[in-house]
Structure formats: structure tokens, C-alpha cells
Amino acid sequence: MSDKLIFTESPRTKKTLKVLAIGNSFSQDATTYIKNMALADNVDLRVASAPIGGCSLERHFNNINNGTSDYKLIYYTPEETLVFPAVSLEQCITASDWDIITIQQVSGLSGKYETFNPYANQLVKYIKSFQPNAEIRLHMTWAYSKYYGGLASNNYGTQENMYKCIVDAYDQFSKEFGAKIIPSGLAMDIARKNPAVRDSVHRDGFHCSELGRVLTGWVWFECLTGISALDSKFEPQKTKASYMENNIIIDDEVEAILRDAAHRAVEAYK
DSSP: OOOOOOOOOOOOOTTOEEEEEEESHHHHHHTTTHHHHHHHTTOOEEEEEEEOTTOOHHHHHHHHHHTOOOEEEEEEOSSOEEEEEEEOHHHHHTSSOOSEEEEOOOGGGTTOGGGTTTHHHHHHHHHHHHOTTOEEEEEOOOOOOTTOTHHHHTTOOSHHHHHHHHHHHHHHHHHHHTOEEEOHHHHHHHHHTSTTTGGGGBSSSSSBOHHHHHHHHHHHHHHHHOOOTTTOOOOGGGSGGGSOBTTBOOOHHHHHHHHHHHHHHHHHTO
């Protein structure tokens, strides 16, 4: 039994929603702007990210058995951002009274459903042993840039095939576990098809650029709050996200493309 994390946060109200994302750098990318979005719309959305870079479902499962304390819990509350380095998965799960807990497969294996179990099943059971009332959701990751070598090394061949494999795998998981999907992967695919954006949603071929972080952040925000990305009061042009990146800057046109892609993705998975 790990020592419970002790910290102070404002009391929960009827409108408070607390979310824990168990994942890796992809979940961290997608939650980067969550706090900014919540503050802009004055909603009490509190999201904690528990990432380990490149962490697969199998590694999360092994960490449970080994009691490994190599998670960095980042908790975005309305008042402040709390950071707890070197904590265990049990400490992350028991840190607060989470309403929703998300899991995901590591990107390279996200299109290979045979790699999900038995690890996902055991991870869900473990989460439920501490948080029986928490809803489990599945964060759909995204395909790599069409120029990234990982497409070949992971045997996907093309961006299109990787995306299709991811959709198939996550849809199968959703059906078997009854878990709703947060469709970041679909939003990224929609945005990439627009000539004004293309693969600029990536910063290195697979992670999100700031554009991608805004896009996937809006997917999470709409899925969690019900506030459409089209109506979100968050202004990316006033943040780091507006900086020039991959020869793209978030102007009115690009912002509209990102909002539309996020909203269409969420609507597709309602």
C-alpha cells in the first residue's frame, strides 16, 4: 500500500468534474491546454495527467505488480497546477475522488488490438478496486505524420493504414468494455486533411505540435464538459500555441479548422 498523496484543493461542488489520464506523452499533449480552456469558460474541470513517456498498457500493468514509482502526476486545478514526481500508479488513482479515469495504448501499438489484453482488462480491474464509481474512458491516439519513419518500423506502412488500424482497435475495445472514446485520433486525421494544416499538427512526426495540443485539448474539453469546441471561449492566439511552428501560425483560419475538426470528431463518437 503506497502512502496517499496529501494536498489541498477547493471543495467539490455539484458542477465539479475530476478526471485522471493514465497514459504517456500523448495524453500529456492532449491535456496541455485543458486548464486554460476550463478557466476561459469558467467551468470547474480538474484534470490530472499521469504520464510515463512511451508507456504501454503492458508497462502500466507491470508497474502495478512491481509498485513502481515512476509516474509524474500533474494536476491542473482552477487555482494552481500541482506536480508530484516519482509516485506510483496507486497514488495517482487514490489522489482524489476521480469521476472519470482514462487509459490508452502506447502509440506504436495503438493499432494492434492483440497488444491491449490482458493488460487493459487487469488495469481496469485495478482502477475499479480503488475507484469503483469512476467511469473508464479510452483515449484514442493518432497516426503518425506521413513522413515519420515509425510508420514503417511499426509495420503500418502508411498514415492512412495506421489510422484505420487505430480506429478498429479502439472501437473493439470500446465495444468489449463499454468504454466511451475520446477521439483525438479522428480529430487529428480530420485536421491533417485540410491543406492549411496538414502534418503541422505534429512537432516531430508523432507528438503533437502546439496546434495539435490545442486541437486534442478541444476534443477532451468538449467530450468532458459538453461545451462545443465551436463555442469554447479559449483563445489560442493569445497563448504559446499562437507561435510560428512548422511554418504555420494559429490565425483565424487555422483556429476555425481546429475547432471544426475537434467538434466533428466528438460528434462522430456521441
